[in-house]
Amino acid sequence: MLYSIRMMYLKRLQHVTFATIICNTRNLSSGIFPGVPIPQLKEPARRWQHSKLQRANFHTTQTLHLSAIGIMMACSTIQFGSVIGGIYGRRWWLSLTPEAQEEYRRWYQERRNIFYGSLGAFYLTLLTYYLTHLEKDPIEKRRRFIIFNKDEQAVLGHTIFTALLEKYKNDLIPASDPMYARLKRVINNIGRSNKKIFEHTEWTVNVVNVPLPNAMVFSGGNVFVFSGIFDVIQNDDQLTFILAHEMSHVLLLHMAELFSHKMLEEITYAVPLFLIWLIFSKWIALMLHLGSISLHNILVTYPYKRRLETEADKVGFQLSAKTCIDLREVLLFWELMDKYDELTKVKDYVIPALMTHPDHASRQRKLTRQLPEALKLRDQAECPDLPLTDPRKKLPHYLKDLEERYRRQQGISVYF
8 A cells, every 4th residue: 555655656746856956956966065156167278069978987877868948847846836826816816806705705614624624634645655755774774754766766866967967068078187097096995995885886987177176976876076176185085085975975865865855845835835825915925935935944954954964974984984094184174175165255155054064164073073983994994004194284284285276276376
């Protein structure tokens, strides 16, 4: 019976998978550097016009073709339908004569128990569906709501990955670039050190010429990296943690979990949005609509996403520990990201309650508390002892180098 219920809802809700792709791809990438729009790139001296997609493939994944128009239409179908239905319902009501309105009121009063019962049954069904699709995370032991099976999760991840390839096809860096060899080396090291997890994973790497420090990993081993990450990191130890963090999102099924919640929320809020636009005038309804979305994001969505990032940090730190890197470099990485925020003026516009990622200082503190446990994992992997020289002493040099890189990239003279 539960299986039948699940299949019924999946068929009805399948298109909503596409609905959330455009709305949430940037957040769902769960990149290391959140909340900053991708800048418009200057026209490079050499453009790879009319060239094929450049991929550094360990193995090649199958191409999935999607309709961008269908995705955009599906993105707003549920909430847009609720709003339009409420607006036209209000117009129809106001066009009635007082006598007709009174007649409809009496008709409603005679049948109000049917309406309340139907509404209660609707939300009881949603609650039952939610409770019957909770499963325990095998890594963190947390109960989570996921409605997609493994095949559907793979399609979802590949859908977003393919959309990104299409979006950045003119900015893809050729596979001959040294960045690919560096990424392959780090990815292979993570895979060898965590064989039980990545034994059957086939990796595909893509690098795009975008000056933003970000990276993404999708189910199926598709790695998508922005070249700006190499302007921030100082060594492969820091790069290892970044990729391990992104791989942890896949292991923890964060993308599927986030999309599942998004789909359930859109259905849950369909009725309240309809009633808001039905009962109130358009300006009051607009304020209530936007206010409810903002309140929900601040109280529910953003804290939930920050929690997922913290989970990925923890698991990524554990995966990194088994690769025998110097884990102290990971702590320095957050100092570099904080400096990058300062250079790019991001700090001037950050409002903690509106962030989808924890602040860098908070992430560094939490990983510092997890350092002893991570060092035990490193010892169990029979790694050599950490270097006697603490890399944290290099922090002033790292920060200076980052500032020089940034100013050079911006064409600003550097004076020291």
